[in-house]
Amino acid sequence: MRSKLPQVGTTIFTVMSKMAHDEGAINLSQGYPGFGADPVLLDLVAHYTKSGYNQYAPMSGIPQFRQRMAEKILRCYGAEVNPDEEVTIVSGATEAIFSAITAVVHPGDEVVVLEPAYDSYEPAIQLAGGITIHVPLDSKDFSVDWERVKHAITYKTKLIVINTPHNPSGYVWAEQDMKQLSDLVRDRNIYVVSDEVYEHITFDQRPHLSLVGHPELRKKTFVCGSFGKTFHVTGWKIGYCIAPPELTKEFRKVHQFVTFSTVTPLQFALCDYLEKPERYESIPSFYEKKRDLFLQGLQKTDLILEPTQGSFFQTARYGHLSKIEDKELAERMTKELKVACIPVSAFYHDHQDDKIIRFCFAKEDQELEEALKRLDRLNELF
Ligand SMILES: Cc1ncc(COP(=O)(O)O)c(C=O)c1O
Numbered sequence: 001m002r003s004k005l006p007q008v009g010t011t012i013f014t015v016m017s018k019m020a021h022d023e024g025a026i027n028l029s030q031g032y033p034g035f036g037a038d039p040v041l042l043d044l045v046a047h048y049t050k051s052g053y054n055q056y057a058p059m060s061g062i063p064q065f066r067q068r069m070a071e072k073i074l075r076c077y078g079a080e081v082n083p084d085e086e087v088t089i090v091s092g093a094t095e096a097i098f099s100a101i102t103a104v105v106h107p108g109d110e111v112v113v114l115e116p117a118y119d120s121y122e123p124a125i126q127l128a129g130g131i132t133i134h135v136p137l138d139s140k141d142f143s144v145d146w147e148r149v150k151h152a153i154t155y156k157t158k159l160i161v162i163n164t165p166h167n168p169s170g171y172v173w174a175e176q177d178m179k180q181l182s183d184l185v186r187d188r189n190i191y192v193v194s195d196e197v198y199e200h201i202t203f204d205q206r207p208h209l210s211l212v213g214h215p216e217l218r219k220k221t222f223v224c225g226s227f228g229k230t231f232h233v234t235g236w237k238i239g240y241c242i243a244p245p246e247l248t249k250e251f252r253k254v255h256q257f258v259t260f261s262t263v264t265p266l267q268f269a270l271c272d273y274l275e276k277p278e279r280y281e282s283i284p285s286f287y288e289k290k291r292d293l294f295l296q297g298l299q300k301t302d303l304i305l306e307p308t309q310g311s312f313f314q315t316a317r318y319g320h321l322s323k324i325e326d327k328e329l330a331e332r333m334t335k336e337l338k339v340a341c342i343p344v345s346a347f348y349h350d351h352q353d354d355k356i357i358r359f360c361f362a363k364e365d366q367e368l369e370e371a372l373k374r375l376d377r378l379n380e381l382f
Helices: 012-023 039-050 063-077 093-104 121-127 146-152 175-185 245-258 264-273 283-298 326-337 365-375
Strands: 087-090 110-115 131-136 157-163 191-195 221-226 239-242 313-317 356-360
Touching: 012 326, 039 264, 063 087, 063 239, 063 264, 087 093, 087 245, 093 121, 093 157, 093 191, 093 221, 093 239, 093 245, 110 121, 110 146, 121 131, 131 146, 146 175, 157 175, 239 245, 283 313, 283 365, 326 356
Parallel strands: 110 131, 110 157, 157 191, 191 221
Antiparallel strands: 087 239, 221 239, 313 356
16 A cells, blocks of 8 residues: 555654663653642542543533633633634644644645654644645754744745644743744734643743734634643543634534544543642642752763753753764663663654753652662763
């Protein structure tokens, strides 16, 4: 059979997680929390499953959950959204991103993707018949190189995919980035997919700037979010998409034939759980402590580190120590030091290797401390 995605194989996350498992290594590779969710949330799910909330939910999400999301967006980003026409509950941010891309991209359309990038964007663009235009982020600090983005725009550009807080770098967009993007798409027929799955994980008092909070950008944007990241339940695959009514209309046409609707008891449970804003407002300080613990430990090594601004990832540069490929380093670290990480080259379509590795610090403190102890021997790998 002629593959529609010939270049797609097993993702690096699967490869590294399997290697970590086989080697008995601490898995700081794949981005999922190593601790459980709040028992209150788990009890709510049990309650709703046992009370008979187990049939299909409405296609766009249960009304009270969409209403709760509208309230949350007003509180967090000062934006009023219509819960019936602008909020859709979906089966994870990956589904939101896929449905948004499928809704707007026609064969031959160009889509700008800033690299390094999360791996689900490009296959979705390709399946829609679109052409991915890769634009590298600044290699020093992963900020957006707006001159390069401007040069990548043509009359064929239909969409830009952005991600803040950014995986893998942890870069968080500043006001300046919002201004540059709004100047760029103004008066152009260009839409935006904004992947904001780490919206509640930013550090050092840095706010997350959601595109829904930007009066101009929100008119052209699909904001894609994930409860999995916020509430330590990545296995639930439940998220949302916020977009203006005309975009939501097209989005839902795709969503209803990708999954139709999203797990009913989870929607009821999360709706109740979101009643208390402190449940998501406490997340930054929870993760900031982990970021600091892990960073302080890593600072004892010879790796070059910038404190991550957001997300639960910390990147580290080692090019001044060795010319070893990042993939090989990640493999040897897993096998010899029993700590797994992700080589950042995996986030580039051409596997550009800037000698950077990514660690996930969404783990129990004890596990992070043990990983740091093992990384004391890091120089043996160079
Ligand atoms: C940047 C980014 N976008 C999207 C996702 C997927 O989110 P979900 O699990 O809700 O589909 C991830 C998960 O790792 C991610 O890191």
